[in-house]
Amino acid sequence: MEDDKSLQRIARIAQQLQPAQNNICRDSHETEGGIAGMPTLGVGLPALEIEKAFPQATPATTFPAAVSDYFQLDDLLSEEERALRNRVRGFMEAEVAPVVGKYWERAEFPFELIPKFAALNVSGGTIKGYGCPGMSIFSSALVCADIARVDASCATFMMLHTYLGMLTIGLLASEEQKKTLLPPLARMDHIACWCLTEPDYGSDASSLNTTATKVEGGWLIKGQKRWIGNATFADILVVFARNTQTNQINGFIVRKGAKGLRATKIENKIGLRIVQNADIILDNVLVPDEDRIAHINSFQGTNEVLAVSRVIVAWLPIGIAMGVYDVCLRYLKERKQFGAPLTAFQLNQEKLVRMLGHVQSMWLMGWRLCKLYDAGKMTPGHASLAKTHNTRVAREVCALGRELLGGNGILSDFYVAKAFCDVEPIYTYEGTYEINSLVTGREVTGEASIKPPVSNRKKL
Numbered sequence: 001m002e003d004d005k006s007l008q009r010i011a012r013i014a015q016q017l018q019p020a021q022n023n024i025c026r027d028s029h030e031t032e033g034g035i036a037g038m039p040t041l042g043v044g045l046p047a048l049e050i051e052k053a054f055p056q057a058t059p060a061t062t063f064p065a066a067v068s069d070y071f072q073l074d075d076l077l078s079e080e081e082r083a084l085r086n087r088v089r090g091f092m093e094a095e096v097a098p099v100v101g102k103y104w105e106r107a108e109f110p111f112e113l114i115p116k117f118a119a120l121n122v123s124g125g126t127i128k129g130y131g132c133p134g135m136s137i138f139s140s141a142l143v144c145a146d147i148a149r150v151d152a153s154c155a156t157f158m159m160l161h162t163y164l165g166m167l168t169i170g171l172l173a174s175e176e177q178k179k180t181l182l183p184p185l186a187r188m189d190h191i192a193c194w195c196l197t198e199p200d201y202g203s204d205a206s207s208l209n210t211t212a213t214k215v216e217g218g219w220l221i222k223g224q225k226r227w228i229g230n231a232t233f234a235d236i237l238v239v240f241a242r243n244t245q246t247n248q249i250n251g252f253i254v255r256k257g258a259k260g261l262r263a264t265k266i267e268n269k270i271g272l273r274i275v276q277n278a279d280i281i282l283d284n285v286l287v288p289d290e291d292r293i294a295h296i297n298s299f300q301g302t303n304e305v306l307a308v309s310r311v312i313v314a315w316l317p318i319g320i321a322m323g324v325y326d327v328c329l330r331y332l333k334e335r336k337q338f339g340a341p342l343t344a345f346q347l348n349q350e351k352l353v354r355m356l357g358h359v360q361s362m363w364l365m366g367w368r369l370c371k372l373y374d375a376g377k378m379t380p381g382h383a384s385l386a387k388t389h390n391t392r393v394a395r396e397v398c399a400l401g402r403e404l405l406g407g408n409g410i411l412s413d414f415y416v417a418k419a420f421c422d423v424e425p426i427y428t429y430e431g432t433y434e435i436n437s438l439v440t441g442r443e444v445t446g447e448a449s450i451k452p453p454v455s456n457r458k459k460l
Contacts, residue, residue, distance in 0.1 A: 050411070050413045054335075054408065056334050056335045056336060057331050057334050057335045057408065057414065058330060058331075058334060059413045059414060060097060060101065060327060060413060060414055060415035061097055061098045061099075061101065061413075062097070062098075063092070063093040063097040063150055063323075063326075063327075063415075064326045064327055064329070064330040065326065066089065066149070066322065066326055067325070067326055067329055068321075068322045068325045068326060068356060068359045068360075070356050070359075070360060071360050071364075073360070073363055073364070073367070076367060077142075080139075081136075081138065081139055081142060084122075084135075084139055084142065084143065085142045085143070085146055087120065088120060088122070088142075088143050088146045088147060089146045089149070091116065091120060092146060092147055092149065092150040092151070092154075093150065095113065095116055096110075096113065096150050096151055096154060097150050097151075099113075100150070100151045100153075100154065100274070101412050101413065101415075101418065103274050104151075104153065104273050104274050104412060104418055105273075105412060107267070107269070107273040107274070108274070109157075109233070109274055109275075109276050110274070111233075113154070114188055114191070115188070117154075117158065117188060118187055118188035118189075120143075121133055122135070122140075122143050122158070122162075123158070123161065123162055123166070123185065123186050123187070123188050124162060124166055124170070124182065124185070124186040125140040125143075125162045125163055125166070125167065125308075125312075126140055126167070126170075126308060127166060127167065127170035127182065127186075130170075130178055130179065130182035130183055130186060131182065131183040131186035131187060132166070132170070132182060132186045133186075136370075136374070137308065137311055137370045137373050137374060138367070138370040138371075138374070140162075140163070140312060141311060141312060141314075141315040141366060141370055142315075143158075144158060144159060144163075144312050144315050144316060144319065145315040145316065145318045145319035145322070145366075146319055147319065148315075148316045148317075148318075148319030148320050148323070149319040149320070149322045149323040149326075150323060151274070151418075151422075152271075152272060152316060152319070152320050152419065152422035152423070152426065153272045153273065153274030153275045153422065154274065155316050155319060156229060156272055156275050156316070156426070157229065157230060157274070157275060159309065159312050159313065159316070160192070160193055160194060160229040160230050160275075161185070161188075161191055161192050161193075161230060163305075163308055163309040163312045164192075164193075164194035164238070164305060164309055165185070165192025165193055165194045165230075165234075165236060165238050166182065166185050166186070166192055167305050167308055167309070168194065168238045168251065168293065168296075168302075168305050169181050169182060169185075169192075169238070169253075169293070170182060171295075171304050171305060172251065172293055172294070172295040172296050172301055172304065172305070173293050173294055173295070174294035174295070176290075177253070177290075177291075177293065177294060181236060181253070185236065190235035190236055191230055191233060191234050191235055191236070192230070192234055192235070192236045192237075192238065193228055193229060193230035193231045193234035193236070193237050193238070194228070194229075194238050195225040195228050195231070195237050195238060195239040195240065195254075195280060196208070196225070196240050196302065197225060197226055197227045197228070198210060198223070198224055198225055198226060199224055199226045199279075202227075202432075203431070203432055203435045205299075205302075206249070206299045208223075208240060208241070208242060208249070209223055209224075209242070210222065210223025210224065210225065210239070210240070210241040210242065210282060211223055211241055211242050211243075211244050212241035212242065212243050212244065212250055212252065212287075213244045214243075214244075214245060215286075217288060217289060218286050218287050218288040218289050218291075219241075219252060219286070219287045219289070219292060220284045220285070220286060220287075221239060221241050221252060221254065221282045221284070221285045221286075221287055222282055222283065222284050222285075223241060223282050224279065224280065224281055224282070225239070225279070225280040225282070226266075226279050226280070227266070227277050227429070228263070228277060228278050228279075228280055229275045229276065229277050229278075230275070230276060231263045231276065231277070231278035231280055232263050232264075232265050232276040232278045233256075233276060234256060235255065235256045236253060236254075236255065236256075237253070237254040237255070237256070237261075237280075238251060238252075238253065238293070239251070239252045239253075239254045239282065240252075240296075240302065241282075248297055248298045248299075249296065249298055249299040249301070249302070250292060250293070250296055250297065251292070251293035251296035251301065252287045252291060252292055252293060253287065253291040253292075253293065254282070254285055254287060254291075255291075258285050258286070258287075259285065259286070260281075260282060260283040260284050260285040260286070261280070261281070261282060261283075261285050262280070262281040262283070263278040263279070263280050263281075264278055264279045264280075264281075265277070265278055266278060266279060269425070270421050270424065271421040271422045271423070271424045271425045271426075272422050272425045272426075273421075303380075306430070307373075307378070307380070307383065308373075309430060310383040310384070310386075310387055310430055310431070311366075311369055311370060311373055311378075311383055311386075313387055313426070313429075313430040314365075314366055314369060314383065314386035314387045314390050315366050315390075316426055317362065317390040317391045317393075317394030317423060317426055318359070318362045318363055318366050318390060318394070320394050320397075320398065320419050320422065320423050320426075321355070321358060321359050321362060321393070321394045321397040321398070322359055323415060323419060324355070324397050324398055324401040324415070324416055324419050325352070325355050325356060325359055325397065325401070327401070327414060327415045327416055328352065328355070328400075328401045328404045328405065328416065329343075329352060331404070331405060331408075331414065332348055332352070332404060342404070348404060351400045351403065351404055352404070354396075354400060355397045355400050355401065358393040358394070358396065358397050359397070361393070362389070362390045362393060362394070365386050365389060365390065366386060366390065369382060369383065369386045379443060380439050380443070381439055381440040381442070381443030381444065382440075384431065384436035384437070384439035384440045385436075385440040387430065387431065387436050388433050388436045388437050388440070391423065391426055391427040391433060392427070392433060394423050394426075394427075395423055395424075395427060398416065398419050398420040398423050399420065401416040401419070401420070402416055402417065402420050404416075
């Protein structure tokens, strides 16, 4: 009898909520009869818009002003560098911030933004000529940091396209290859990706298994690649493979649509969800002779590219941390608890100051790294230390920001939750924290770290 009364009460509530139910989307997994013995009811209300749910706090679709330059580091910039940085910053705040959160939630790429990124004229970075801007390494770093300040996925997309894919061609291709490939990549009519990592070889990249076998008129490429960003839609794939005759690493241009090429999106990532990472299968893909990258004859060829890209990667966590600090300071000023703004609480001020100190130290290390590169004094250890330090402290900045926002710290609407997730893959890619630490450790001690012994035991 009590059960009957409960069902009748639920039915009355459902009738009262009927207008609201028309706006409710049914779960695609809901069965026609609902829970056994219960009527199927769409009880509930549409979620409030974030501005109405939290009227005291502005969501990240309206990105805050940049306020993290406490030590007036802008004084280190030339007028040209400052103008470029401000142009990119204005674009990211006006065009990207309002839409990027939804793409991140859906793990989709915002293709309509590509022409807008192209209009910034930063694709090609440090490459001179061929339609590329020929920026300094420091200007390139500033650009990528300010893209990452609003969205780390977009910064990673640009880094993959410019400082891995395009730069490999710019540094190591023949003149004819540069003339053919670089102009449409600079205009972003074509998009590039960089295919080194394999399922079995991440940190130990030089041990790759993908092979290139010489045949009449070209090469047959066979193997697998994993975690390749941009690969699901890239027009130009820069692929590294082991020459079966010389046992050395060579580079090749593989074009979208090539027979035997298959790229499958990697799902269920917790960070950089906009970046379309893929598993790649190369099933005897025929690459003509003219698409072998002319000057990659060993794994050392990748080091010329990675020297630049690791400088850029060291700046991405700087941008992320800047954005987290900017959002948190605005949020704490706007939102009140216990009759006072959150900025009035001692614990919150301590966390803000710790975050600000990290941003300043990261920026100065990144700036010095660029100066060392320009002077020809940068070593692999310098780049590795900047990458390890900056990603490590950026994780702390994001964690502190997550704490400062309380419950809203788990909502991507306020940026910090998204940044908290996005910094994780950056902590790992382009050399894990541990591997980069060992690179620097080898330089400062003069001792290569001990490798684990190779087991000769047979697998059971």
